[in-house]
Amino acid sequence: MSSHNKFTGFVGTYTKGDSKGIYSFTLDTENKKISDVKVAAELENPTYVAISNDNQYLYSVIKEGEQGGVAAYSILENSGTLERKNIQLLPGSSPCHVSVDSGNHFVLSANYHKGNISAYLTNKDGGIHPAYSVIELQGSGPSERQEKPHTHYSGFTPDEKYAVVVDLGIDKLITYKLDDENLTEVSSLSVKPGSGPRHLEFHPNGKYAYLMTELSSEVIALEYHEEDGSFKELQYISAIPEDFTENSQGSAIHVSSDGRFVYAANRGHDSIAVFSINQESGKLTFIEHTSTEGSWPRDFILDPTEKFLVASNQESGNLVLYVRDTETGKLSLLQSDVAVPYPVCVKFLNY
Numbered sequence: 043m044s045s046h047n048k049f050t051g052f053v054g055t056y057t058k059g060d061s062k063g064i065y066s067f068t069l070d071t072e073n074k075k076i077s078d079v080k081v082a083a084e085l086e087n088p089t090y091v092a093i094s095n096d097n098q099y100l101y102s103v104i105k106e107g108e109q110g111g112v113a114a115y116s117i118l119e120n121s122g123t124l125e126r127k128n129i130q131l132l133p134g135s136s137p138c139h140v141s142v143d144s145g146n147h148f149v150l151s152a153n154y155h156k157g158n159i160s161a162y163l164t165n166k167d168g169g170i171h172p173a174y175s176v177i178e179l180q181g182s183g184p185s186e187r188q189e190k191p192h193t194h195y196s197g198f199t200p201d202e203k204y205a206v207v208v209d210l211g212i213d214k215l216i217t218y219k220l221d222d223e224n225l226t227e228v229s230s231l232s233v234k235p236g237s238g239p240r241h242l243e244f245h246p247n248g249k250y251a252y253l254m255t256e257l258s259s260e261v262i263a264l265e266y267h268e269e270d271g272s273f274k275e276l277q278y279i280s281a282i283p284e285d286f287t288e289n290s291q292g293s294a295i296h297v298s299s300d301g302r303f304v305y306a307a308n309r310g311h312d313s314i315a316v317f318s319i320n321q322e323s324g325k326l327t328f329i330e331h332t333s334t335e336g337s338w339p340r341d342f343i344l345d346p347t348e349k350f351l352v353a354s355n356q357e358s359g360n361l362v363l364y365v366r367d368t369e370t371g372k373l374s375l376l377q378s379d380v381a382v383p384y385p386v387c388v389k390f391l392n393y
């Protein structure tokens with residue numbers, strides 16, 4: 043457990059309205075407050091960011107003119123200051139998700155608009171080489187938002203032997219064997235047609251994973267088999283109340299590092315759903331909904347102590363701070379007036 047009481051976070055945004063790019067902020071866990079919001083780097087549409095395990099580098103989605111890709115930054119002295127290393131762009135829309143492995147060797151990006159993923163290798167200075175593999179996904183789904191692949195997430199399995207890709211347009215989770223030359227498909231799982239899977243997070247025991255769907259607002263509990271990178275469905279559970287009939291779209295999902303709770307965000311219902319995890323079966327039980335005190339919670343994150351949770355409301359432009367009861371998993375509101383324009387993603391440095 044960290045002995046710090048001040049933690050630096052970063053917010054990726056859409057550079058609409060007043061937004062200038064990536065913002066940094068400080069969470070003071072003693073005074074239970076977020077403050078010191080400032081611009082950390084100016085760039086267009088840095089919607090998603092990933093921080094290397096050693097806190098040396100930040101990788102961000104970037105748009106430049108008619109091109110999109112990934113920008114690499116140095117994080118100066120574990121602070122909120124970013125210095126550009128380089129960028130790698132490809133023609134067309136920018137990606138929506140970026141991730142880096144624990145050894146800071148591979149960077150992966152997923153592109154919703156193009157329906158593809160790109161894999162990059164880093165150089166010894168943390169910059170990135172041009173994409174060495176771009177994989178176009180194939181297929182469609184029954185919803186009008188599933189006319190083609192819309193890849194929303196690419197990350198790593200716990201042992202980092204595989205890349206896992208989630209595609210909202212084709213209702214699929216695909217596992218690729220990862221090396222420095224190729225990504226080779228080894229397994230895939232089709233989930234409920236029309237559910238629109240979006241983001242995935244593993245349980246710390248590496249045996250289960252939890253998948254948030256955007257179109258059906260459900261959490262899918264999965265069993266993960268590390269020997270071949272395959273997944274098996276265990277359970278579907280709604281993240282919104284049964285009687286809520288207005289538009290709502292699932293967004294982010296996180297698992298507490300004690301492996302006891304899953305948190306999932308709902309845009310429209312504007313809430314975070316809390317679930318407890320049965321440690322024997324991996325299945326979930328609903329605990330509560332907490333309002334996000336704003337509109338369209340695109341992302342949220344547990345702080346490094348996991349006693350707090352920070353949510354980002356894209357449309358109302360505010361970060362919201364909750365204190366988390368680590369025994370019950372429940373959230374209680376502390377602060378909801380931290381202005382950040384069009385926040386899309388929120389991340390902390392590692393402590």
Ligand SMILES: O=C1O[C@H](COP(=O)(O)O)[C@@H](O)[C@H](O)[C@H]1O
Nearest residue numbers: 089136137138154155256291293
């Ligand atoms: O969650 C969502 O993500 C997609 C992709 O993000 P983008 O920044 O690449 O456009 C977005 O288009 C969609 O509206 C949203 O629900």
